[in-house]
Amino acid sequence: MSASLIDGKALAAQIRGNLAERVVGIRSAGLVPGLAVVIVGDDPASRLYVNMKKRACDELGIYSREHALAASTTQGELLDLIRSLNEDSSIHGILVQLPLPKHLDEQAVIEAIRPEKDVDGLHPQNLGALVAGQEGFVPCTPAGIIKLIKSTGTEIQGKNCVMVGRSNIVGKPTALLLLRENGTVTICHSRTVDLPAVCRQADILVAAVGKAALIKRDMVKPGAVVIDVGTNRVDGKLMGDVDFEAVKEVAGYITPVPGGVGPMTIAMLMENTVKAAVSLQANR
Ligand code: NDP
Secondary structure (H helix, E strand, O other): OOOEEOOHHHHHHHHHHHHHHHHHHHHHOOOOOEEEEEEEOOOHHHHHHHHHHHHHHHHHOOEEEEEEEOOOOOHHHHHHHHHHHHHOOOOOEEEEOOOOOOOOOHHHHHHHOOHHHOOOOOOHHHHHHHHHOOOOOOOHHHHHHHHHHHHOOOOOOOOEEEEEOOOOOOHHHHHHHHHHOOOEEEEEOOOOOOHHHHHOOOOEEEEOOOOOOOEOHHHOOOOOEEEEOOOEEEOOEEEOOEOHHHHOOOOOEEOOOOOOHHHHHHHHHHHHHHHHHHHHHHOO
């Protein structure tokens, strides 16, 4: 058996196409959605992601403004910038590209972003809303993961869902979204005992660890939906957390890396930016 590929690139293109049409309508009503992207230092991966986000904005008719700051930027300078963006009426979404250089306090920076402009969904107010089942911004990668799973026609309700990884950016919010969809959710991490046995229970398996090929064929239940969030550079090649070639022989559906979760993350960022613009305008 060979798994069906979940084409994140195609799904993301479809979502961006729908959003572009929506933006035309919004702009004709006099509102131009605006995203500020803040990048600190010169990490090549961060630069690549920022460029992709700016390109997506251009394609959709969203105004984007880049703030590229030197690696030596102080916490105070960064917080001043965030505060000015919070007040800037042409900016509806603020995205700080992570990770930040080590001397900066990432959590304090996230908390400085006005929750209504927190299109990455990482502010404690938005994460809290997710826990409480309230309206707020959902982090982009987890939101994209749910859409990828649904695109297979798989119903999440009642399924055994295993989330490998418990970061605030991916693991925890994805687990909460799976729970919101009435999945039965298990969260694994570096202290999990017998990860293979837990993973084998999964009808839906999501891996967000950052270790190439951690998820082996014998850890996957036949027919499972496998979502690979990992992005690992191995000999210059991008690889996921799943041993793709072997696992695709047993899974029912699988995302490739690249071309799975990554494009969806950007599409969800665009969706959140449009949502922020519309709701800030409505609440003015
Ligand atoms: P973190 O490093 O913040 O979290 C990794 C998680 O994996 C931790 O919870 C850690 O456990 C767990 N872990 C580490 N080793 C093991 C192990 N051997 N078995 C089980 N769990 C383990 O990473 P992120 O969540 O930020 O990112 C994960 C991956 O996803 C990375 O490769 C990242 O590049 C990628 N990514 C991709 C995105 C995309 O759009 N495609 C977006 C965001 C991330 P513990 O908590 O115990 O330390």
